[in-house]
Amino acid sequence: MSDILIIGASHSGVAAAAALRSAKYDGSIMLVTQENVLPYHRPPLSKEALSKDDYSPTPLRPETFYALNQIDLVQAVKIVALNLAESYALSEDGTRFPYGRLILACGAEPRRLPTSVDADGIAHALRTHDDLIGLKARLAGAKSVAIIGGGLIGMEIAAMALAKGLAVTVVEAGSRLMERTVSKSIANYVLDRHLNQGLHVRFGATVVTIVRDGGRDVDLVTLSDREQIEADIVVVAIGAAPHENLARDAGLEVNNGILVSEIGRSSHPAVYAVGDCSAWYDPVLGRHVRNEAVNPGQDQAKIVAAAIAGASPPPKRLPRYWSHQAAIQIQMSGDVNGADMEAVLNAPASGAFSVLGFKSDRLVAVQTINAPQQFGKLHEMIGIDRDAVAATLDVEFPPPHHH
Ligand SMILES: Cc1cc2nc3c(=O)[nH]c(=O)nc-3n(C[C@H](O)[C@H](O)[C@H](O)COP(=O)(O)OP(=O)(O)OC[C@H]3O[C@@H](n4cnc5c(N)ncnc54)[C@H](O)[C@@H]3O)c2cc1C
Structure with a gap:
């Protein structure tokens, strides 16, 4: 025992x-x-x-x-x-x-698509090392991929496939990317970066069926508006x-x-x-x-x-998340969708910046792009008020950008 x-x-x-x-x-x-x-x-x-040929866990x-x-x-x-x-x-x-x-x-x-949509289990999900091996084998010879779900994992796979030169289409039921995990401003920034790499996205679209066209050796993804997307491989990343x-x-x-x-x-x-x-x-x-x-x-x-x-409990820490999408490293903590005002530190055009989310003048969320050191410092400040954040960072926030 x-x-x-x-x-x-x-x-x-x-x-x-x-x-x-x-x-x-x-x-x-x-x-x-x-x-x-x-x-x-x-x-x-x-x-x-996904990108390294000689990867071992x-x-x-x-x-x-x-x-x-x-x-x-x-x-x-x-x-x-x-x-x-x-x-x-x-x-x-x-x-x-x-x-x-x-x-x-x-x-x-991973959540799967219902059998009424993907009767033959065509779409690949990614959770385990075994899933990875199956997915890599299919990606090796592929020229195009359709990804169902524009959350963190879907977008990481999309970024990797774009970097490999594949044609990538993301199908997202919502109206923007990564809705549960990042704020709209960060999602839009990341979307622009991926669009510049050639990403195709269908927002507000759900998948009706996925079938294999054996004759032409492609998968056919039919969307709710009847559009059909052809891809060598379909990946499902819907949570x-x-x-x-x-x-x-x-x-x-x-x-x-x-x-x-x-x-x-x-x-x-x-x-x-x-x-x-x-x-x-x-x-x-x-x-x-x-x-x-x-x-x-x-x-x-x-x-x-x-x-x-029977030891004393460790200090409580807020959950912290991260995502790497090719050259974009996102880190986030707090209530990213709960802010009523956002302030940006450093210029987004520089490729490394932070977004502070305030609610009633209190810091409720921190998101950074390619700024890991700043994230380490900022996320400890969640909960304190705007003036104290400004004083600690020795900055003056630019005029508030209200949602
Ligand atoms: C592709 C991918 C990318 C991710 N990227 C990030 C990231 O960048 N940052 C981040 O913070 N998080 C990321 N996550 C999420 C993160 O991996 C999970 O939050 C984390 O793995 C959770 O750990 P866990 O131990 O709670 O559960 P799991 O990692 O799911 O482990 C549970 C284990 O229990 C085993 N198990 C389940 N049931 C049984 C049973 N009945 N008998 C025996 N064994 C069982 C499972 O096989 C599994 O090995 C990612 C997840 C995936 C799939």
Whole structure:
């Protein structure tokens, strides 16, 4: 029996195991994952991994880390059920994994198009190293790609394909790119940069069907306005859904993520959840919030580890996100769509600048383009008022540009 059983050995699960050891927790720890690759960094999959011919996954930790820290890493095992009353997880082959406490770090999976749209499963999704290998094999001989979804991952794939000289069309149901993650001003700036590279975009368009024209060896994407796009390969990047079935079937509370408290505890006192699979209670907003990014999951892992080890909780940090789209590096934090006024530091024409979002004269969001050092400084200021931000930065903001 493991004192701590962690299901999912990716960014959040590995961070939880590491944080427990850092907090001097000395019970036994087992990390179980269904993937068969040493736990690796996922963000590069839509970035350098796609462009480099000789890419191999970047391990989160060296192989020796697990043994050195007495973390029992069990790979290629899928958990299919939880028995909370008897405190064990059950794997596909019927093995029981008994635990003292359970940490669910099972992440998310890409949303798929309904079978009525993509009956033959033509569109490629990208979440795992295996997905990457399949996608790269198809991209190798391709001249054109249609990408369904203009969010961060879709745009990263688009930027990479443009750099390789492919004809790229992005189909986005909304009226602009990256609506959930960046403000309109940043989205428009990034769109212009990609349009200059030859990107084609269809806004306000949904996909009705995707079929393969075997005779001509192309995929045909039919849009709601009947337009047809031909592409050698179709990629779908329309967001991710939390892996919450295990939790739901075991009777835990879920609602777009496994619902947990401010310290990551689920509706069962021995079960915690961290990372993309979890929705944490935010006392300021008065509701549960699910993040899909590396940093928030790692921060949550530290909070849970401190709670289990009886250590004092780490300082709270706001979620931070990043995206690399060819030469454009975006970093963001805070309520990017909640600002009623934006101020720009440095000239966008220089290719490196920051956008500060204020709401009622308080800094609520920071977004930077190619300015990582500025981001590090600025995002710590979220929450303070406009005059204090100006004084700290020793700047005078240009006349406010109200939305
Ligand atoms: C292509 C791509 C690019 C991204 N780029 C960025 C970026 O630039 N910046 C950023 O911050 N975030 C990025 N993200 C998001 C980031 O990768 C995720 O937020 C992060 O991986 C979440 O980590 P996690 O450990 O919570 O979940 P996951 O990484 O999803 O890991 C969960 C693990 O649990 C395993 N698992 C699930 N169910 C079971 C089961 N029943 N039994 C056994 N194992 C199971 C899964 O196979 C998986 O290995 C990107 C994601 C993708 C897909």
